[in-house]
Amino acid sequence: MIGVWLAGLLHRQRARLLGAAAGIAVAVALIACLGSFLASSQATMTDRAARSVVVDWQVQLTPGTDTASVSRTIDAGPGVHDTVPVGFAQTSGLSAATGSSTQTTGPGVVLGLPPTYRAVFRGEIRTLAGADTGVLLAQQTAANLHAAPGDTITIGRAGMAPVSVTVAGIVELPQANSLFQTVGAPATAQPTAPPDNVVLMPEARWHQLFDPLAATRPELVSTQIHVRRDHALAPNPSAAYTAVRSAARNLEARSAGAVVVGDNLGAALGAARSDAAYAQVLFLFLGLPGAVLAALLTATITAAGAGRRRAEQALLRVRGATARQLLGLAAVEAAVIGATGAVLGLVAAAVVNTVTVGSPRFGTTLATAVGWPAAAAAAGILIAMATVVVPARRDLREHTVAAGRTHVEAPRRPVWARLGLDVVILLGAALVFLATTGAGYQLVLAPEGVPSISVSYWAFAGPALLWLGAALITWRLADLLLGRGRGLITRVLRPLAGQLAGTIAASMARQRRPLVRAIVMLALAVAFAASTATFNATFRQQAEADAQLTNGADVTVTAAPGTDVAPDTAALLAGVPGVRAVEPLQHRFAYIGADLQDLYGVRPATITRATALQDSYFPHATATGVTATLAAKPDSILVSAETVTDFQLQPGDPVTLRIIDAATGQPRPVTFHYAGVVSEFPTAPKDSFFVVNTTYLATQTGSAGPGVFLVDTGGRDTAAVAARIRALVGAAATVTDIGTVRATVGSSLTAVDLSGLTRLELSFALVLAVGAGALVLGLGLAERRRTYALLSALGARPPHLRAMVFSETGVLTVLGILAGTLTGAALSVMLVKVLTGVFDPPPDTIAVPWLYLVTLITVTAGALAAVSAAAVTTVTRPTPVSALRDA
Numbered sequence: 001m002i003g004v005w006l007a008g009l010l011h012r013q014r015a016r017l018l019g020a021a022a023g024i025a026v027a028v029a030l031i032a033c034l035g036s037f038l039a040s041s042q043a044t045m046t047d048r049a050a051r052s053v054v055v056d057w058q059v060q061l062t063p064g065t066d067t068a069s070v071s072r073t074i075d076a077g078p079g080v081h082d083t084v085p086v087g088f089a090q091t092s093g094l095s096a097a098t099g100s101s102t103q104t105t106g107p108g109v110v111l112g113l114p115p116t117y118r119a120v121f122r123g124e125i126r127t128l129a130g131a132d133t134g135v136l137l138a139q140q141t142a143a144n145l146h147a148a149p150g151d152t153i154t155i156g157r158a159g160m161a162p163v164s165v166t167v168a169g170i171v172e173l174p175q176a177n178s179l180f181q182t183v184g185a186p187a188t189a190q191p192t193a194p195p196d197n198v199v200l201m202p203e204a205r206w207h208q209l210f211d212p213l214a215a216t217r218p219e220l221v222s223t224q225i226h227v228r229r230d231h232a233l234a235p236n237p238s239a240a241y242t243a244v245r246s247a248a249r250n251l252e253a254r255s256a257g258a259v260v261v262g263d264n265l266g267a268a269l270g271a272a273r274s275d276a277a278y279a280q281v282l283f284l285f286l287g288l289p290g291a292v293l294a295a296l297l298t299a300t301i302t303a304a305g306a307g308r309r310r311a312e313q314a315l316l317r318v319r320g321a322t323a324r325q326l327l328g329l330a331a332v333e334a335a336v337i338g339a340t341g342a343v344l345g346l347v348a349a350a351v352v353n354t355v356t357v358g359s360p361r362f363g364t365t366l367a368t369a370v371g372w373p374a375a376a377a378a379a380g381i382l383i384a385m386a387t388v389v390v391p392a393r394r395d396l397r398e399h400t401v402a403a404g405r406t407h408v409e410a411p412r413r414p415v416w417a418r419l420g421l422d423v424v425i426l427l428g429a430a431l432v433f434l435a436t437t438g439a440g441y442q443l444v445l446a447p448e449g450v451p452s453i454s455v456s457y458w459a460f461a462g463p464a465l466l467w468l469g470a471a472l473i474t475w476r477l478a479d480l481l482l483g484r485g486r487g488l489i490t491r492v493l494r495p496l497a498g499q500l501a502g503t504i505a506a507s508m509a510r511q512r513r514p515l516v517r518a519i520v521m522l523a524l525a526v527a528f529a530a531s532t533a534t535f536n537a538t539f540r541q542q543a544e545a546d547a548q549l550t551n552g553a554d555v556t557v558t559a560a561p562g563t564d565v566a567p568d569t570a571a572l573l574a575g576v577p578g579v580r581a582v583e584p585l586q587h588r589f590a591y592i593g594a595d596l597q598d599l600y601g602v603r604p605a606t607i608t609r610a611t612a613l614q615d616s617y618f619p620h621a622t623a624t625g626v627t628a629t630l631a632a633k634p635d636s637i638l639v640s641a642e643t644v645t646d647f648q649l650q651p652g653d654p655v656t657l658r659i660i661d662a663a664t665g666q667p668r669p670v671t672f673h674y675a676g677v678v679s680e681f682p683t684a685p686k687d688s689f690f691v692v693n694t695t696y697l698a699t700q701t702g703s704a705g706p707g708v709f710l711v712d713t714g715g716r717d718t719a720a721v722a723a724r725i726r727a728l729v730g731a732a733a734t735v736t737d738i739g740t741v742r743a744t745v746g747s748s749l750t751a752v753d754l755s756g757l758t759r760l761e762l763s764f765a766l767v768l769a770v771g772a773g774a775l776v777l778g779l780g781l782a783e784r785r786r787t788y789a790l791l792s793a794l795g796a797r798p799p800h801l802r803a804m805v806f807s808e809t810g811v812l813t814v815l816g817i818l819a820g821t822l823t824g825a826a827l828s829v830m831l832v833k834v835l836t837g838v839f840d841p842p843p844d845t846i847a848v849p850w851l852y853l854v855t856l857i858t859v860t861a862g863a864l865a866a867v868s869a870a871a872v873t874t875v876t877r878p879t880p881v882s883a884l885r886d887a
Contacts, residue, residue, distance in 0.1 A: 016301065017337060020387070023298030024341020025348060026771065027291050028380040030764050032349035034287035035372030036362040037760065041279045043235035049272040050231040050240075050265065054123045054175050057227035057248065058262035060183035063218050065258045071225055073255055079247060082120045082228040087112030087203065089210040090220040092156035094197055096145040103145045108197025109180065110155060112206025120228055124179065125200070126172045134168025135205075138198035142170045143560045155199060157213050158220060165201065173198065183224070183262035229265060235365060237276045241269035278838050284460060285831060286535065286761055289467060289528050291379065293521075293768050298341075299387040300521050300772075323396050330392035331385070338384030342377040349376070352760065417479075422472030429465035429830075436462055437833045459834050466830060470527065470823040471520055478519045478815055482512040489811065496810065497803040504807045515808060518777055519816045522860070525772035526820025529765030529856050531827035536761065537847035538832055542839040545614060547742040552683035553583070553611045553710035554718045557725060558734045565705045573709055576728060578721040580714050583610035584706035585683070586694050590657040591667060592643065598685055599659065601694030601706075604631035610710040615844045617680040629675050634696035637672035640688040641679060649674045657690070662703035670700040683708060762852060769856055774863035777812060802872045809868040813861055 061070055071083050088109060095104045118125055118132065128139060130149030137147060147153055147167055156162045173179060176194035201209075214221035229247075233240035248261040350360035362372040416422065436459040482489065486505040493501040508515060548554075557573065559565050566572075574582045586601030604627040607613065613623035619641065630636050637655050649655065653674045658667035678691050698704035713721045722737035729735065828846060836842050 017333075017340075019301045020298050020337045020384070021341040021344065023294055023301055023771065024338055024380045024384055025344035026297070026764065026767060027294030027383055028342050028345025028376045029348040029352065030287065030290045030294060031379055032346060032362055032372055032376035033352050033760050033764075034283055034290075035368070035376065036349070036353055038279055038283045039235065039362070039365075039368040039372065042237060042276050045272045045276050045279070046233055046235055046237045046240050046269065047231075049237060049268040050233060053178075053264045053268050054121050055178065055226045056229040056244075056263075056265040057225075057251075058178070058181070058183055058264065059225040059227060059251070060260045060262060061223045061225065062258055062260075063222075065223075067223055067225070070255060070259055074225060074227060074251060077247065077251055077254070079230040080227060081230055084114055084117050084120055084226045085203075086114075086117070086224045086226055087206050087210065088222045088224060089206070089213060090158070091197070091199070092158045094141065094145060094153055094155060094199070095162075096147045096151055096153040098146045098151060101146075103147075105141070105144045105197045107195075108141065108199065109195050110199045110201065110206065110210065112203045112210070113200055114203045117226075121226060124173070124175055126174060128170045128172055130167070130169030132169060133202065135165045136169045136171045136200040137167055138176075138200075139170060139172050139560055141197045141199065142167075144197065153199075155209070157209070158217055160213060160216070163209055165199075165205075171200065178262075178264050181262055184260035224262075225259075233269075235368075237269050237272035241266060241273055244269060278835075281835065282838070285463065285835065286532055289463075290532075290761065290764055290768065292467075293524055293528055293772075295383040295387070296524065297521060297768065297771055298337075298383055300517050326396060327389065327393060330389045334384040334388035335381070337388060338381035341384065342380040345380060346373050346377060349373075352763075416472060417476055422469055422476055425465050426469035426473065429462050429469055432458070432462040432465060433830055433833070437836070462834060463827060463830055466823075466827060467524070467527075470819075470826070471524055474523045474819040474823070475516055475520050478516045478819070479512060481815070482515065482811070483509050493807050493810075497807050500800055500803055501807075504804050507804070508808060508811065515812060518773070518812050519819065521772035522769070522812065522816030523819035523823060525765070525769040526817055526856065526860070527823035527827055529762065529769050530821065530824025530853060531831055532761045532765050533849045533852045533856075534824070534828035534846060535831045535835070537849040537852075538843050539838065541847040542843050544742070545612065545843075547738050548612055549680055549682055551736055551738045551741040552585070552708065553738070554713040554715060555579075555711040555722045555725060555735065555737050556683065557709040557711060557729060558587075558683075558736075559707050560732055560734070565707065570706075570709060572728065573711060573725060576721060576724050578713050578717050578724070579711055581609040581712040583607060583710040583712075584694075585708040585710055586697060586705075587683070587707040588659060588697075590659045590670075590690060592647070592655065592657055592690075595643075595688070597640075597643070598689040599657070599697075600681060600684060600689060600691045601697040602630070602691060603694055604628070610712040611682045613682075614680075616842045617678060619677045619679060621676050626676055626678075630691075630693045633673070633675065634693040635672050636675035636693065638676050638678035638691040639674055640690075641677050643688050644674070644677055651675070659697075659701050660703075661701050668701070670697075672696075682710065766856060766859060769860045770863045773812065773816060773860050774867045777809060777864060777867050798872075805868050805872050809864050813864050817857055817860070 180194040244266045248263045486509045489505040490501045588599045590599040661668040718737040726735040
């Protein structure tokens with residue numbers, strides 16, 4: 001019996017089976033592809049976090065601890081590749097006699113490095129001038145002393161005679177913040193900046209100079225063991241973080257308190273944990289609706305043949321089939337649909353993975369490579385069972401044999417419509433949205449030093465309720481319009497259908513439920529595509545804004561500290577091929593009370609020529625308004641929110657800063673007036689800083705020389721322009737381009753390259769939109785071919801049938817796309833607001849991908865038109881007798 005049943009289905013209902021299997025395939029492929037994206041994203045985050053660290057551990061030895069013994073203890077631990085001891089000594093000051101003047105600095109740090117250090121920790125030291133070995137000066141130290149390779153400098157030692165050494169080279173320390181951290185101190189107790197004066201020298205020479213100091217002043221000399229670990233970590237940042245932190249704690253326990261571990265690798269992985277959690281959130285927010293939509297598409301496709309299936313069940317029941325046998329046949333049908341869809345979906349997902357990432361695998365480990373396909377296939381089979389077996393069981397319980405033989409039923413309002421649940425659900429979505437976007441709300445919370453991550457899944461309720469409420473309200477309005485509003489439908493259709501408009505409207509009203517389902521499906525598919533595309537476009541917009549915020553402009557030129565910038569530097573930079581505009585920026589430092597903060601002097605009228613200012617940088621104000629205030633009131637100052645709170649500032653209050661005067665070289669008080677809050681600014685740090693008018697700053701301090709130049713290239717050839725500028729300025733300045741910064745700044749989620757997910761999501765969204773419209777419409781028209789055959793037998797001519805088909809298509813297209821557009825707009829706003837933590841900085845405006853949306857509507861409408869044209873060709877064929885027999 002089962003074989004006969006399947007053979008009949010494949011022979012007579014092939015289109016419906018393939019359509020249902022296609023819906024399952026889309027759901028399976030989407031889940032599998034998103035799963036592999038999530039797995040590869042987390043692995044990429046872990047790898048990027050590990051590669052960003054040069055020295056994995058800085059093991060601080062307590063005074064009196066034997067270095068060799070500790071090194072053996074560390075080497076005995078799992079995952080350790082190399083250990084190198086480094087000496088740290090505090091100097092009372094440095095001096096150098098250059099020409100006719102002597103330059104003197106304040107306290108500094110002298111490091112003693114073994115010969116193998118640079119080979120083991122590549123990237124910790126970069127040579128700018130001179131030799132790679134010998135006595136090396138940090139770039140800023142060389143600028144402070146006006147020293148160059150070959151010069152002699154004097155190193156002060158507390159309570160001992162100073163010593164003179166010859167400079168062999170000038171170097172840059174890219175990892176200075178971590179290198180000079182206070183190991184074991186909490187983040188709040190860390191120094192705000194690395195020391196200005198740093199000298200590096202060979203280990204043997206360092207011991208010769210500072211072992212005597214260690215004997216008399218042991219607090220000024222210390223030893224660290226720098227460790228490079230194996231980076232074969234778990235692909236999940238949270239698991240990798242836990243493993244590395246546990247290894248660090250194990251070392252501290254095995255050393256019996258002799259060491260404290262500065263876990264740089266753990267800190268980097270800890271920062272990546274929240275980004276991995278956001279990747280999971282994006283998977284749920286952006287991927288789950290697509291999978292649910294594919295399931296609904298399958299349900300709608302199977303529902304398109306509900307009337308025929310009931311008639312078949314009724315016939316089998318008349319001929320003696322039991323309810324258990326009928327359910328068994330439905331289960332076999334569901335198994336065939338589910339298995340076929342699962343296989344097709346996994347094959348499609350493997351092809352997509354090959355195209356996007358170059359490998360058909362579904363993950364970086366065996367668990368993910370097998371787990372995600374298995375989970376996706378299981379989901380597909382469950383969807384098939386839910387969309388075929390459950391309706392069949394319901395029909396057996398609720399329909400008699402006579403009702404099953406009825407082709408047209410009077411539509412009944414569902415219970416939820418009578419109770420107004422759609423309105424209640426939409427109100428609930430609004431309330432959840434307000435609660436999850438309020439002040440202080442955090443979607444992902446990853447406390448520093450705590451292995452667990454907290455994700456507030458409550459935020460998912462807002463978009464989920466909006467999806468459900470929008471679907472129900474669309475159903476209600478479409479049903480109302482096609483039913484009681486058929487007079488309006490008649491008037492709208494009259495230009496297309498003429499005198500048949502009333503008949504067509506009445507026909508659609510009588511059998512409106514399949515058309516209503518198709519309208520709802522098309523609306524949800526368009527809303528999914530529109531909201532996903534808008535979120536992805538906004539993400540790309542803010543990732544670019546983050547890169548520009550960090551770098552300052554397309555290319556940024558930063559003069560070495562302590563160097564005097566030539567007055568014609570801006571003109572020279574403007575003459576470099578590819579440069580559109582150059583904007584000078586003063587970067588200085590100022591004391592407010594006892595706090596030393598960065599100070600930025602800008603030209604308000606021209607600052608936006610080379611960089612972008614977003615309104616989100618200035619809470620409770622706009623970028624235009626702030627720059628206008630700085631221009632109109634030159635003594636205005638923008639202050640960070642933390643400083644405003646600490647000093648209880650009110651608008652208009654005087655703010656006195658102590659800034660270095662160019663004439664005396666000493667700090668002098670300069671009074672500004674508080675004009676607003678600034679939270680972000682190009683090239684500025686994340687913590688506290690000031691923004692002022694550069695003209696007023698120069699007048700008060702006697703120095704107008706900029707330290708930074710923002711260069712606009714129009715976003716083109718930034719690397720080439722940076723190379724030309726680098727050749728022009730030489731080692732006197734640091735040149736960075738936005739392309740390089742874009743790959744390293746921001747969250748690791750940004751660096752994962754969301755374009756892969758974007759292409760995946762938008763491609764599936766387009767497929768779902770076309771399927772929801774064209775496939776459902778085509779199957780619906782195919783199910784009603786008996787109706788069209790009856791009309792032909794009663795005298796309907798091809799123009800009449802053509803008008804009926806195209807009228808139904810037009811109503812479906814217009815109502816579905818209109819409802820989908822409105823729902824998509826609301827969802828876009830909600831997604832961007834709820835997922836604010838993904839964006840850095842938060843967006844001022846939502847980016848609308850007009851090209852994609854126009855393409856989506858055009859392709860969907862074209863597919864509907866093509867299906868309608870094919871249906872017209874079918875229903876106008878002169879075969880009414882065979883169609884009438886097809887009951």
